[in-house]
Ligand SMILES: Cc1ncc(C[n+]2csc(CCOP(=O)(O)OP(=O)(O)O)c2C)c(N)n1
Ligand code: SF4
């Protein structure tokens with residue numbers, strides 16, 4: 001993505017916020033994600049009219065209404081294809097997709113997987129609260145087997161999907177995890193994801209204080225595990241980058257390196273419970289984007305994408321010359 | 335001698351080149367200035383099941399097929415067994431002499447029901463069940479039968495060309511059969527050659543070899559066989575420039591000409607041919623600013639499902655692009671929720687709906703008009719949409735730009751109804767005239783500088799100024815929730831009523847603005863007591879039947895409705911005028927169109943002519959159905975059931 005920051009007047013952070021009343025529950029992790037999105041847009045200096053936030057349905061789906069850029073609140077599970085349509089029509093747009101875990105990994109999981117095969121240049125943030133917030137706390141696809149949140153009548157008898165591993169095998173070229181209450185860290189990930197060429201996925205651990213009494217803020221920060229020496233909680237969350245973890249694929253032609261990177265992503269993605277990694281798991285900048293692939297068959301695509309094409313002459317008639325195409329159907333012997 | 339009046343059929347197993355054979359025949363005729371109309375029937379199968387193609391040829395305009403067959407061109411026994419009963423006395427059968435001993439029971443692709451039907455027909459006539467028996471029966475009934483020794487001819491050709499490989503190239507038999515029929519018709523071989531060249535244009539070697547084999551058979555037939563009662567001869571037609579084209583191609587070209595620059599689709603018969611054509615022709619010529627030559631393009635995306643197909647198209651529509659998706663019943667079922675979102679958020683999007691037999695998987699490759707009411711009602715809640723139906727291949731081309739104009743002017747989804755019969759028919763039509771293709775984008779604005787932009791601003795017409803995503807100073811929000819003028823969620827009861835009214839108001843405006851000629855068209859005798867009302871691809875058979883009936887002194891009028899929703903009640907009432915009897919003709923069981931008309935114009939339908947067996951109505955059927963009505967011998971409902 002090419003943003004020429006010096007060309008544009010720098011806006012204030014406030015200008016990326018709307019005055020729409022926010023009706024999330026007090027203490028909801030969504031606030032931290034919202035702030036991170038606003039900060040990322042602000043710090044990258046993306047002009048407001050050049051950014052679009054698409055969302056699905058759920059508590060998370062309301063996000064676009066709180067961000068002062070184009071905001072398209074779509075259908076349950078379908079935000080990604082909506083966004084892809086807009087992005088392919090006009091690749092100059094900076095497109096961010098947000099949605100719930102039910103939205104993206106339940107009803108929309110087909111799009112989640114299929115999008116990986118395309119690698120369209122956009123950023124997809126999943127709010128992972130392990131519940132269906134807006135429909136009052138049913139189990140989402142990320143709730144672990146046997147868990148019983150306070151909103152569930154019985155323990156969950158479905159196993160959980162592993163979003164990081166699923167993104168990897170689906171072909172996402174930037175895979176990360178953030179934590180809703182670590183805004184500084186999350187906003188940096190979002191910035192990198194926006195700047196990444198290709199499809200970026202960010203799994204955000206998002207406490208839902210109303211329905212999920214298991215994966216709470218206190219639980220993530222280890223309030224139940226006090227270090228006997230320091231008397232302080234031992235946080236469950238740790239940052240990959242602080243452990244010398246290298247997510248980047250450096251040589252795409254080296255199958256060993258790719259294999260090693262995949263193994264390390266899967267290994268880390270399996271960590272849960274006592275140690276939960278956040279940070280960037282995987283980046284492969286060497287995969288062509290879908291836009292580049294279209295350019296392969298339509299030479300002028302990036303310079304004249306659909307949204308920038310004229311379709312009529314000044315008198316309103318079509319500007320298409322169809323003779324070459326009609327030649328195929330002529331009844332005159334050529 | 336019948337000159338330039340022919341109903342010709344070729345049949346064979348799928349994968350054996352029935353299609354390309356029919357294509358060669360149709361083109362060869364069209365190259366001679368003749369009008370053709372071809373109807374294709376095939377199974378949902380890739381190899382082996384029976385398929386056939388009926389081509390009618392005439393020196394006058396024709397728009398439909400006949401059940402009666404003059405020339406039955408075969409190279410397998412199944413085609414002969416299945417269609418023998420349709421060949422007219424004096425007609426012609428071409429068959430493979432080496433297959434005379436094969437019996438009906440030996441053919442696994444003739445299923446039980448067809449087996450029973452064929453045997454019933456044969457036993458009633460006292461005919462045995464082998465190809466030889468059928469051939470003798472035909473001969474006894476005044477049909478000219480020509481046994482072609484395809485294999486021997488291939489061997490002869492191999493010897494002539496000094497290439498033993500050729501003896502085994504039975505893939506060429508389809509072309510040989512076609513060529514044999516054209517030799518019997520005494521048609522100019524040069525035109526046959528040109529048609530073969532065209533059909534195999536991607537493979538010159540294949541084309542050359544097929545031309546050799548066609549010529550070999552052509553000469554053989556001329557030398558060895560007696561004359562038929564038929565002749566085809568080229569006519570001069572310099573005044574009218576005709577093209578020969580199929581419905582899906584007309585729709586695709588209409589999209590290119592009509593400014594569609596994004597199409598998403600999930601493969602489904604009979605809709606995907608259109609998308610594949612677009613992908614194949616994604617880059618095309620444009621007239622630039624000062625008449626300069628430029629290139630335009632359409633992005634075609636094959637999606638993971640139809641939900642993604644419609645939502646991607648809507649996304650592209652938000653970016654200001656004319657966007658569409660093409661699908662058939664099962665896919666359209668999956669699109670219902672997306673359709674409602676587009677209606678709620680006033681996004682222009684076109685769904686080209688190729689109807690086929692339903693419900694569920696139904697008859698994947700067969701014709702129907704069963705999705706009219708579904709198109710009108712698909713989706714929960716109430717939102718404006720426009721449903722528009724073309725009646726023939728030529729109309730399809732011009733209608734595409736119109737449906738995009740409607741979508742943009744009224745900022746709402748439009749469903750363009752086509753059907754399998756049109757999609758897969760081939761016809762000679764007047765060359766498309768691009769000066770008739772007008773682009774109207776409604777309230778789309780490029781620049782906004784007028785204070786706070788309100789995407790859903792309340793206006794007199796319900797239509798608000800629309801901008802593309804990416805427009806400066808015009809940030810907006812969309813949501814499937816009820817929303818205020820800015821596009822933010824609201825559940826306020828007053829705004830709710832105003833917003834519903836705003837959206838629905840656009841349909842009233844559409845009804846006021848859409849031209850009468852685009853709403854409904856009348857044909858025939860305006861004072862007739864009998865008014866046929868119909869929609870979609872029945873048009874061809876109706877018009878052809880009316881021509882026949884007129885020559886017998888019957889007066890009929892036909893009101894073809896194109897705008898099906900919102901329903902142009904006044905226009906239709908006006909066109910029906912004082913007619914005493916209404917005759918509804920359509921391809922479904924429940925007279926879906928009849929139901930709409932009845933409800934809208936508050937008048938009973940006197941006669942229904944219905945067909946839902948998956949096969950398009952033939953001219954023969956429509957003619958007899960109408961005649962029995964005109965002679966006052968018809969029941970209120972006539973169900974047609976011809977097919978093969
Ligand atoms: C097609 C469809 N089915 C069901 C619903 C009802 N629904 C609304 S929100 C939601 C679940 C939201 O959960 P999630 O995606 O995890 O988002 P969260 O509220 O947790 O942010 C469901 C099932 C819907 N809106 N659309
Ligand atoms: S229900 Fe949960 S996810 Fe939804 S707003 Fe409340 S706290 Fe947040």
Ligand SMILES: [Mg+2]
Nearest residue numbers: 100101131133
């Ligand atoms: Mg959730």
